Amino acid sequence: MEAISRREFFKIGGGVTAGALVFSTSGFEKVLAAPLKSFSLKKRIGEKTSICAYCAAGCGILVATEGNNLISIEGYPEHPINRGGLCSKAQSLYQLRTVNGQLNPRRLTKVLYRAPNSDRWDEKSWEWALGEIAKRIKKTRDDSWIEKDKDGNLVNRTEAVAQLGGSAHDNEECYLITKMNRALGMVYTETQARI
Ligand code: SF4
Incomplete structure (x- = not known):
């Protein structure tokens, strides 16, 4: 045939x-x-592959764009997980960017920070956010460091910091994240794709 x-x-x-x-x-x-x-087609449409953001299945999608405009999102037929199929949740994926033809006003494009006990969100830069995250991880790690367990075994770990990955992480990203976690002495590493 x-x-x-x-x-x-x-x-x-x-x-x-x-x-x-x-x-x-x-x-x-x-x-x-x-x-x-x-x-x-009068204009060229670009198609890019991506992954559905809604659940741990990690279905493949094809995103069609014209310039900066999102035209359609459909299942990626060659993706090994979904073979082009998408569930009903994925039908609203385009709303992550566009609602009624307009850019979704609720789409976050900047870092927002709510300080402890504050009732509002403040805009921050990525530099500030990454610095804060690093600072807080270091302080929590230092404050909670366990050198030996109750039986005297050398463990060198912290049980006060955990990491949760997402289904959109690829193998290489998971490898690097896990390496970083282990280097920090973190023992609680989990992924949404397994939960
Ligand atoms: S299409 Fe449905 S099943 Fe697949 S990742 Fe998205 S929400 Fe999950």
């Missing part, structure tokens, strides 16, 4: 559906029997 491309498959599928409608309805024959017009 001759192999057909994905685009050819959808073309044939669309033609079969239109044909079935012509035979099963009356009154709309003229409209439905009109020859199918091909849609010519």
